Amino acid sequence: MTDAMDAILDEQQALLRDSAARLCAEVGGPGRARALRYAEEDMDHDAWRRICGTGWPSILIPEESGGLGLGLFDLSLVLEESGKQLLMVPLLQACVAALALARSGDRATLADVLAGTRLAVPVLADEENGYNAGATHPVAIKDGAGYRLDGTVRFVPFALSADTFLVAARVGGGELLLAAVARNREGLRVKTAANVDGSTSSDLFFDHVAVQGAKVLAHGETARERVAMMQSVLVLGTSAELVGLADAALDMTLEYLKFRKQFGKPLGSFQALQHRAVNGYIDIELNRSLVYRVFSAWDAGQRHPAMVSALKARTSRSALEVTRAALQMHGAIGYTDEHDIGLYYKRAVVLAALYGNDNNHASRFSRLTLNEAGPNA
Secondary structure (H helix, E strand, O other), X not given: OOHHHXXXXXXXXXXXXXXXXXXHHHHOOHHHHHHHOOOOOOOOHHHHHHHHHHOHHHOOOOHHHOOOOOOHHXXXXXXXXXXXXXXXXXXXXXXXXXXXXXXXXXXXXXXXXXXXXXXXXXXOOOOOOOOOOOOOOOEEEEEOOEEEEEEEEEEEOOOOOOOEEXXXXXXXXHOEXXXXXXXXXXXXXXXXXXXXXXXXXXXXXXXXXXXXXXXXXXXXXXXXXXXXXXXXXHXXXXXXXXXXXXXHHHHHHHHHHHHOEEOOEEHHHOHHHHHXXXXXXXXXXXXXXXXXXXXXXXXXXXXXXXXXXXXXXXXXHHHHHHHHHHHHHHHHHHHOOOOOHHHHHHHHHHXXXXXXXXXXHHHHHHHHHHHHHOOOO
């Protein structure tokens, strides 16, 4: 991070960023990510226990509700460090779930999530953005005092380890409801597949899954706003992780260019490689500036969805370009599975697609800005 970026942070934020950098380096890194690729779990449980001990899952929760009372900007600092170390933990998903639970008044579940004894993850089908072809929310049919859910939601991260799912479903008339569904509910099936980076993605199948009325967290317009908020924060947080991993990949590449010699000279002495490295550095710093601006605006109540998509489109595209260039600047060794630089590229491939890739969000940004400008603009 540059001195200019440091000047933006206040003392508390600088301390948070530094402590996040230390802990993430202790529990993560390429070696740990490589070891987890062949594990049967979908997350690093040891790292997650350490992270829960810091209270980071409660960053977005007000102090009166047992949280740290910080903002999305503060969370971005932690997520960037997490991205640098390739951590396979559901910090972003847990923070989003905790925020939804806090606003819904489910104190018991919230307390378990913040303590790390329960993992809750969002299960949201993004019908608007269209990155998941044919994505629709499950259907909720009234059943006495509760509901029954039917349908499928695809590509849910960390579902294998989750205890509770926060599911968005459609009721009659097209309204939304948001419900907490326990993993062990009859009729709920989870099918999990491996991603290219060793993480997992799951499809959830709901077959007449009963939801008690007390487990409905929101419905109607409140549910619509809450689901939109959850989707936006998931997209924003993933963007911060992408900036972090791109930064780490470039740092690794710069070190390689300094010591690796060709034709009797360090690779870093060749102007063509210098230009590629500088282009990557500029891209990362521009993305970090955009992250800071968008996250600060969000905390200030300026929550335009076009800003969210602009950020994800740019960080997704940039992370893929930077990590791909990093592979190429390493030469043939960069393409081997044994070299760590490939881990960053593979993670970039997964995160760039998660919650919508660059093309999806660029199209969404265009739709939102053109509609706002109007036909005569």
